[in-house]
Amino acid sequence: MIIALASGKGGTGKTTVCASLVRIWDKPVQAVDLDVEEPNLALYLKPELSGRLISEMEIPVSDQEKCTACGACSEICQFKAITVLGEYLLTFPEMCHGCGGCLAVCPEGALSLGARELGEVLWGQAGEIDFLMGRLRVGEAMSPPLMRDVKKRLDSSRDVIIDAPPGTSCPAINAVKDADVIVLVTEPTPFGFYDLKLAREAFTPIGKPMGVVMNRTGFGDAGAYDYCRATGLPILLEIPYDRRVAEKYSQGEVIADALPEFRGRFIELAARIRELAAGDLKEVSNG
Amino acid sequence: MVEITIISGKGGTGKTSLTAAFAHLASNHVICDLDVDAPDLHLILKPENEYLEEFFSGHExxxxxxxxxxxxxxxxxxxxxxxxxxxxxxxxxxxxxxxxxxxxxxxxxxxxxxPMRRCGQWYLSKTRFGPLVHAQLFPGEENSGLLVSLLRKQARGMAEKENYNLILSDGAPGIGCPVISSLSGTDLAVAVTEPTPSGSHDLERVVNLCEHFKIPVGVIINKFDINLDQVKKIENFCQDHGLSLVGKLPYDHAFTEAMVQAKTITEYQSGDLAEEIGRIWARIEALAQLKKAA
CATH class of the missing domain: 3.30.70.20 (Alpha-Beta Plaits)
Known part of the structure; x- marks a missing residue:
């Protein structure tokens, strides 16, 4: 089973919940950080890394000698990554999406395969937990192709728990679309509610069961709760606001380990997620 | 004209709450929400839309x-x-x-x-603090970077035509495509961080990104009282990288209380917190002028 932890709004506690959930989850389990722009899960699980590969995108390299400036490449390119200026062929590697169109249409064989570094894929062990992550190269704009390379190493022989990037655009969709169940982490504030709504709308077409973790409850407002009730989005867990949680998090600790009274809540969450995935979720409070 | 962009690397550090407060404190400015994927600024600024246009980008x-x-x-x-x-x-x-x-x-x-792909909508609006340029990318869409560039172009055009001397923008979290588009050519980036391992890690990456594009950076440490050791680390990092630390703010529920009432923190209360935010904003404005002149 693949579980994706996602959120519209950033900073709602996705990584906090993810770290605790993998820690209490029945082993074997693989923890995967797909928030490749800002990967943070390793800061909490502190894995020993044992493997690394550089993720690259295939981009065109031009051979000016062979080019006849026919313009077929710039005609097919939808990303303004290759153009003919007078007699001269220019490429803009950072704009390239790696579709291979220019290479396929060039009648002169004037283009060959080159590579642009997207970032790195890293893996290792955090105790019994298999760990996998991607890290985008600073300055690189496109995370989905790197995420595809990370996902090639998902281990489907065990349960996989994914820490997804925030938001609802292409990187977030890429992180959750192969999941069997999507858990949206939010908070009962106007920002939390608005972004929860966006996330639900973005992920509904994927057609997988979704549930909510309501974090830092006890203040804020009722908007997110009302929305869950109105749309039938089950609240799988509430985590009351507690300053100690913020402090332990700031010390790099995993909440399920550092605060024993919270451990039971995450065990409960794990059970709820299994029920949700099996289509037989019982007795949910829904606020 | 000066462009100031508020960013954070990590989400949830208080970037939008602070941008809204700065929008309240600043004068003669255009406000811009560049977090087109999950825009929240309008929830506080309550804009009246005056113009709407569909955003088409690319094909499918x-x-x-x-x-x-x-x-x-x-x-x-x-x-x-x-x-x-x-x-x-x-x-x-x-x-x-x-x-x-x-x-x-x-x-x-x-x-x-x-066919062309309809990816979102963008708006020109009026708020109690001045004009707002903002957008909503449709769920699951891409090309957010192009939409960000379009909003910045609109904001600049408006500032030039109507003699506004500041563009204040709320950026997106992360370091990817929308963030890169938010930063290119801005006069000053202000990074809002928090004293946690994720906060400092993400700050380092977003500062590296700014250095890559040669954008000067000011730093605000929010929720500083959560972990003073981490604050020290961030201060050292700022010093090593020649970044201006423009202020520190405590963890305070007033941010959420203000948000619930659709007010900026500086409208919601007038105590120490609001005063400190006022001083931070004054430093940011001075720093932006300085960097612009350099």
Whole structure:
């Protein structure tokens, strides 16, 4: 089973919940950080890394000698990554999406395969937990192709728990679309509610069961709760606001380990997620 | 005219709450929400929309089942695994399609249409603090970077035409495509961080990004009282990288209380916290002028 932890709004506690959930989850389990722009899960699980590969995108390299400036490449390119200026062929590697169109249409064989570094894929062990992550190269704009390379190493022989990037655009969709169940982490504030709504709308077409973790409850407002009730989005867990949680998090600790009274809540969450995935979720409070 | 962009690397550090407060404190400015994926600034600024335009960007491939011969040429050529074999025939998974046109070009029977993709909407609005340029990318869409560039162009045009001397922008979290588009050519980036391992890690990455594009950076440490050791680390980092630390703010529920009432923190209360935010804003303005002059 693949579980994706996602959120519209950033900073709602996705990584906090993810770290605790993998820690209490029945082993074997693989923890995967797909928030490749800002990967943070390793800061909490502190894995020993044992493997690394550089993720690259295939981009065109031009051979000016062979080019006849026919313009077929710039005609097919939808990303303004290759153009003919007078007699001269220019490429803009950072704009390239790696579709291979220019290479396929060039009648002169004037283009060959080159590579642009997207970032790195890293893996290792955090105790019994298999760990996998991607890290985008600073300055690189496109995370989905790197995420595809990370996902090639998902281990489907065990349960996989994914820490997804925030938001609802292409990187977030890429992180959750192969999941069997999507858990949206939010908070009962106007920002939390608005972004929860966006996330639900973005992920509904994927057609997988979704549930909510309501974090830092006890203040804020009722908007997110009302929305869950109105749309039938089950609240799988509430985590009351507690300053100690913020402090332990700031010390790099995993909440399920550092605060024993919270451990039971995450065990409960794990059970709820299994029920949700099996289509037989019982007795949910829904606020 | 000066452009100031508020960023954070990590989400949830208080970037939007602070941008809203700065929008309240600043004068003669255009406000811009560049977090087009999950925009929240309008929830506090309550804009009145005066102009709306659809945002089209790129194309998407659609297979006409009446013409398709199921030869599989598209399936083989697609680098994004966007062509799926279904009982109804070959279909394009629009969530995976990047609109590269390769399948359209190579389809031997011309069965693939390639319409423009409607990705979102953008708006020019009026708020109690001045004009707001903002947008909403539709769920699951891409090309957020292009939409960000479009908003910045609109804001600049408006500032030039109507003699505003400041553009204040709320950026997106992360370091990817929308953030890069938010930063290029801005006069000052202000990074809002928090004293946690994720906060400092993400700050370092977003500062590296700014250095890469030669954008000066000011730093605000929010929720500083959560962990003073981490604060020290961030202060050292700022010193090593020659970044201006423009202020520190405590963890305070007033931020959420203000948000619930759709007010900025500086409208909601007038105590120490609001005063400190006022001083921080004055430092940011001075720093932006200084960097602009340099």
């Amino acid at each position: 491939a659609i297979i006409d089942q009446n013409l398709c011969s199921s030869c599989g040429e598209c399936l083989e050529r697609c680098k994004y695994n966007a062509i799926k074999e279904t009982p109804e025939g070959l279909m394009v998974d629009l969530l995976a399609c990047e609109g590269c046109k390769v399948c359209v070009h190579f389809c031997p029977v011309g069965a693939i249409e390639f």
